[in-house]
Amino acid sequence: MNIAQALQYYGVPDSFERRECAWLLEYILGINHLTLKYKSDQSLTADQEQQFLQAIERLKQGEPLAYVIGEQDFWSLTLKVTPATLIPRPDTEILVEHALVLIQPSQDLQVLDLGTGSGAIALSIAKERQLVNIIATDFSIEALKIAQQNALLNQIGNVQFLQGSWYQALESGQRFDVIVSNPPYIDEQDQHLIDLTHEPITALTAKNNGMADLKVIIGQAPQWLKPDGWLLVEHGYNQAQAVQQLFVQAGFSDVKTVKDYGGNDRVTLGRI
Secondary structure, eight states: OBHHHHHTSSSOTTSHHHHHHHHHHHHHHTOOHHHHHHTTTOBOOHHHHHHHHHHHHHHHTTOOHHHHHTEEEETTEEEEOOTTSOOOOGGGHHHHHHHHHHSOTTOOOEEEEESOTTTHHHHHHHHHOTTOEEEEEESOHHHHHHHHHHHHHTTOOSEEEEESSGGGGSOTTOOEEEEEEOOOOEETTOGGGGGGTTSOGGGTEEHHHHTHHHHHHHHHGGGGEEEEEEEEEEOOTTOHHHHHHHHHHTTOEEEEEEEOTTSOEEEEEEEO
16 A cells, blocks of 8 residues: 555545544655655555554444544644643643743743643643643643643643642642633533543533533632732633633632634633
8 A cells, every 4th residue: 555545535625534544654654745646656655554444444334533642733833642641732822822921931921721631721831831830730630641742742841730620729829920811611422522522521512502511610710819810711602701701700810811823712711
C-alpha cells in the first residue's frame, strides 16, 4: 500500500473522514501535509500499514482521532490525551488568550486552573508566562497523571497539580490573581452527547441544565481571589446571560462575554 492508496481507504473525497485519514498518515509516517501530497507513491512499511489499518478500524467505530494517536495540539503545545481526559478544543484557546491579556510577562502572579483535565489551559498559560505560579486541580487522579506527563513532555515546571473537586484541593487562606476554568456545562439531556460517547461524561455534563458546576465555581470564587482578581470561565453558547447573572450575584464587576472562533458566546470574565 502506498500513500495514494491509503488516502483513498477511508471516506469519500473532501469528507471529514478523508481529512482524518490524511492526518493519521502524517502522524504514522512522521511527515507533513506537503510531503504527503507530493510523495503519494511512497510505500508504507509492513508495520506502518498494519498500524494504519488498525487505527482506521478504531476511527470507523467512532473513536476520536486524538485518542487513536494519543495526542492533540492545543495553543503552542502537543498534549497527550487518553479517554481519562477531555480532548482540548480550539475554542478553549479563547480562554487562554484572554487570560494572557490579564497577565503581563513581567508579573509574578498566582493563577488557579479548576478542572485541568489534560492540563491544556494551565500549561498553555504557564509556557507563555513563565513567572506565574499555577495550581491546577482535578478530581480525577487519572487525568492528573496525564496532565503531569504533559508538563514533563513540554518542559513546563511552574504548574503544581492537586487532586480535588474544584476548590476542595486548596488550603484555607490561599488567594489567586486569576482563576480560570473550563468546567462541564452540557445539559445531561443534550442530544449532542450521542456524538461524544468516547469522552469522559463527568468532564462534559452538569446538572441543572449544565449550570451546576458553573454556579459552584463562580459563587465561591470571591473567597479565593485577591482584590481586583479575575475569574474566566468557559460555558455553552446559550449560557452567557445566565453565567453573567451568576457573576453579578457573586459581586463581580467589569463582567463581559467573548465569542469563540465560530462567533458563539464562549467565555465570560469578571473582576472582583
